[in-house]
Amino acid sequence: MLQAPIDCARAETPEDWLTRHGGEAPVLLYCPAALMARHDRFRRGFPGAVTYAVKANPDPAVIAALVQGGMTAFDVASPAEMALVRAISAEAVLHYHNPVRSRGEIAAGIAAGVASWSVDDAGELDKLVACGVAPGTEIAVRLKLPVAGAAYDFGAKFGADPALAQQLLTRAAKAGFKVSMTFHVGTQCTDPGAWVAYMQACARVARAAGVRLARLNVGGGFPSGRDGGAPALEPIFAAIAAGRDAFDTPSELACEPGRALVADAMAYAVRVKARRGAALYLGDGIYGGLSECPSIGVPRVDLVADDRRAAAAPRAFALWGPTCDSLDRLPGETALPGNVAEGDWLLFRSAGAYLVGVTTCFNGYGTYDRAEVERLWTDPSRSLG
Known part of the structure; x- marks a missing residue:
């Protein structure tokens, strides 16, 4: 499902964008600089033609x-x-x-x-x-x-x-x-x-x-x-x-290469709809932008707290998608700060591969916003080139 970027100012990092714009819909955050850095890395390192x-x-x-x-x-x-x-x-x-x-x-x-x-x-x-x-x-x-x-x-x-x-x-x-x-x-x-x-x-x-x-x-x-x-x-x-x-x-x-070029150039932000003990109910799941998780596992997930509170000690959570299908659950359990709450954002890293073009609209979910960021990590020394 291809969607046009939303009409907003470009943000420095995913955290900056989520703080400024919020909203309910999941957000695919694209960093063109990260894509070009990975492309350059392949062109410099691979001993032949890169397609x-x-x-x-x-x-x-x-x-x-x-x-x-x-x-x-x-x-x-x-x-x-x-x-x-x-x-x-x-x-x-x-x-x-x-x-x-x-x-x-x-x-x-x-x-x-x-x-x-x-x-x-x-x-x-x-x-x-x-x-x-x-x-x-x-x-x-x-x-x-x-x-x-x-x-x-x-x-x-x-x-x-x-x-x-x-x-x-x-x-x-x-x-x-x-x-x-x-x-x-x-x-x-x-x-x-x-x-x-x-x-x-x-x-x-x-x-x-x-x-x-x-x-x-x-x-x-x-x-x-x-x-x-x-x-x-x-x-x-x-x-x-x-x-x-x-x-x-x-x-x-x-x-x-496909995944290795584009995956690390994007992150996917999904809002927590509800918390029930050690279970989190999210605004998207395996029928949407997280469709790869059952086959390849859950990538790194970071918490962006809605009120910027300090993170508590981690604990394991079950992550459920928003549809009425009980299969809509990410595999295993995911470690997150224990004080994660309704309204917080979960930021799924390495989200640029097999999200665009694969997402469905089952149960009326599956739409997401688009935005560009200058870098994907708050720490400027971190690079995924």
Whole structure:
């Protein structure tokens, strides 16, 4: 659900904005400077081309900011995402790496000038040929492995095992396509070894197929700072750079981060509607802006007291959403100051990924305000670049 920024002065921090403007609706607080800092960190550190996975946050303001900051390529998963990017940048390079497409979607991708298509199945490769994807276009074979280290695994839905990947590479090369490989280590992966294991497997598959990869796209999965700290990206970048040694002739590298680029550029403020002992009832929940919590856990949550009172010792609280569904509860218990009260705000950090575009309006909830802030932390020395 895309919404325009509300009409108010920009605030220095989320706490400043909430103190000045209050209100009842949840507020998504966006810091453009944090987005640009993270983009710059990827461009400086990753040893190849950096693209953006639009699904993570399809807000046109985010896409436009990345384009202005030098982003030239985007991973799109549907014709709607192609149109979104094309409306902002006619020259952007499009990677259509959702590996299952209807024939109509393939036609839309051809019309939009998609430069790279992923495949993980022989039938899908045949479909691209039959629909007229031109020889010389990049076909990236998507590999899957039983590699641990992520919050959840994408291989359950997409990806070819090494034997099938080898067959697909051979067939794509014989059909005249420029062959590459791609993979996704899984969401919020913190283990650099996961990328290395995939890269080594890609090298073995390409060698067995007798092809030289035009490019190796190491996908997404890079972590965001959901615990409130800056994620350890540099060890992953270094491992990927070293992983190229597995190839007889190193290929160009590309990555497609989504969460790691945008999550830490936003925070989400939700008001406490009621307190019942150790249970807090909030103005939003799992059907709205907190929809990721059941699958990936609750990020760092800070209290912004309505009257600026000093925080008491922490205690564990159950957090309930506002709908009439008893499933509308955040998982586990969340430690917060024991004097949290009705009217206070809970500030959920690392909220920029999978909130815009995923939020529903179940029970009439799900709408939120938008605002910009100059920085996301009250402590000016804190950085999530």
